[in-house]
Amino acid sequence: THKAAATIGVVVAFLLGVSLAAIVVLNSNLLRPAIEHVIAGKTGRETTINGDVRVHLLSRAPSLEIHGIAIKNPPWADKPIMFSADRIKVSVSLGRLLRGQIVVPRLSLTKPVIDLERDGAGRVSWGLGAQGEGARGAPKAAKLPTILSLTITDGSLHVLDQVRKLRFEGSLVDAEQSNTNDSSAFKVRARGTLNKKPFSLALDGAPLHDLTPKKAYTFTAKVTAADIRLDTTVTVEKPFELIHLTVRVVITGEDLADVFYLTGLALPNTPPYRLAASVRVAGTTYTVDD
Numbered sequence: 001t002h003k004a005a006a007t008i009g010v011v012v013a014f015l016l017g018v019s020l021a022a023i024v025v026l027n028s029n030l031l032r033p034a035i036e037h038v039i040a041g042k043t044g045r046e047t048t049i050n051g052d053v054r055v056h057l058l059s060r061a062p063s064l065e066i067h068g069i070a071i072k073n074p075p076w077a078d079k080p081i082m083f084s085a086d087r088i089k090v091s092v093s094l095g096r097l098l099r100g101q102i103v104v105p106r107l108s109l110t111k112p113v114i115d116l117e118r119d120g121a122g123r124v125s126w127g128l129g130a131q132g133e134g135a136r137g138a139p140k141a142a143k144l145p146t147i148l149s150l151t152i153t154d155g156s157l158h159v160l161d162q163v164r165k166l167r168f169e170g171s172l173v174d175a176e177q178s179n180t181n182d183s184s185a186f187k188v189r190a191r192g193t194l195n196k197k198p199f200s201l202a203l204d205g206a207p208l209h210d211l212t213p214k215k216a217y218t219f220t221a222k223v224t225a226a227d228i229r230l231d232t233t234v235t236v237e238k239p240f241e242l243i244h245l246t247v248r249v250v251i252t253g254e255d256l257a258d259v260f261y262l263t264g265l266a267l268p269n270t271p272p273y274r275l276a277a278s279v280r281v282a283g284t285t286y287t288v289d290d
Contacts (some may be wrong), residue, residue: 003164005176022053024255027194028052028053028054028055029052029053031053031055032049035047035049035053035066036048036049039071042128043071043073043128044128045072045073045082045128045256046071046072046073047069047070047071047272048069048070049066049067049068049069049070050067050068050069050070051066051067051068051086051087052065052066052067053066053067053146054066057209059091059094060094060095061091061093061094061095061106062091062092062094062106063089063090063092063106064088064089064090065087065088065090066085066087066088066089067086067087068086068087069083069084069085069088069104070083070084071083071084073115073125074123074125075109076123077115077117077119077125078117078160079115079117079158080174081113081114081115082114082116082125082126082173083112083113083114083115084112084113085109085110085111085112085113086110086111087108087109087110087111088107088109088110088255089106089107089253090104090106090107090108091105091106091107091109092102092105093105097223100156100157101146101285102145102146102286103145103146103148104145104147104148105148105149106149106151107147107149107150107151107154108150108151108153109151109152109155110149110154111153111154111155111156111229112152112155112156112172113156113157113158114155114156114157114158114252115158115159115160115171116157116158116159116160117159117161118160118162118164120160120162120163120164122163130196133202136230146211146213146239147211147239147240148210148211148212149208149210149211150208150211151208152172152173152186152208154169155171155172155173155175156169156171156172157169157170157171157172158170159190159192163264164194164195164221164261164262164264164266165195165196165261166192166193166194166196166261167192167193168190168192168193168199169190169191169192169202170188170189170191170192170201171187171188171189171190172187172192173186173187173188173189184190186203186204186205186206186207186208186219187202187203187204187205188201188203188221189201189202191204194225194226194261194262195225195226195258195261197226198224198225198226199223199224199225199226200223200224200225201221201222201223202221202222203219203220203221203222204219204220204221205217205218205219205220206219210263211239212239213238213239213241214238215239216236216237216238216239217235217236217239217240218234218235218236219233219234220232220233220234221234223262225258225261225262226228226258227253227254227258228251228252228253228258228259229251229253229261230249230250230251230262231249231251232247232248232249232250233247233248233251234246234247234248235247241282243281243282244281244282244283245279245280245281246278246279246280246281247278247279247280247281248278248279249275249276249277249278249279250275250276250279251274251275251276252273252274252275253272253273254272254273255269255270255271255272255273256268256269256270256273256275257269257270258272276290277289277290278290285287
């Protein structure tokens with residue numbers, strides 16, 4: 001989910017900058033080639049927009065709406081498209097922007113499709129911009145713009161990791177209409193295989209609106225892979241700065257060495273185990289206790 005969030009964050013940041021150029025353009029669709037060019041230049045990926053581009057300026061939160069956007073994967077990837085959406089609508093707080101802050105009052109994604117891949121040589125499809133399409137390993141932790149409301153409609157997620165022998169297809173759902181006290185209005189559901197064994201993921205969080213950097217966002221994730229069971233509670237201290245996290249984790253299974261396929265850590269063979277810990281992430285520093 002960090003990978004998916006980082007990918008979406010990169011796209012949103014570029015769209016915010018492009019929206020300012022719309023002030024001097026009468027026909028919003030004339031922006032289409034410029035937006036394609038800017039996103040392609042920043043991500044290093046061919047970008048196409050097949051639908052309308054609409055700009056709404058007469059507001060304290062000017063917005064940009066794009067229909068039919070697609071950003072390609074590198075040539076070696078299994079699937080040709082890394083990110084696509086039937087519609088993206090993003091607004092920006094003009095007052096905050098004039099003070100040098102990027103605050104997004106609302107981000108709406110309709111039918112987003114996200115494809116994340118790592119090949120056997122370690123190249124990752126989410127290596128964007130300076131990381132390049134041949135990037136290896138995980139990208140730097142993402143610090144995303146402040147998003148006050150995020151709506152996802154009929155989203156889907158595909159992950160293929162040949163190093164960790166992971167493949168799954170999943171769905172992204174944000175039930176905006178749910179009560180704000182519903183702790184599972186935001187959902188990710190995925191099924192697939194891990195080392196050729198059944199794999200499932202269930203992620204649940206509160207609705208993604210009324211977010212603020214002053215209030216932490218918490219979600220739970222449950223992973224089952226063969227005999228491995230992983231239960232986590234993740235707290236993002238400032239949504240959605242993924243460089244500051246607190247993660248409570250409980251993992252059980254028959255052999256700790258099998259956890260390699262989930263974590264990438266080479267651990268010793270063990271008898272059946274139960275491991276619980278609290279992990280605090282601060283940039284590149286990880287503190288483990290309890």
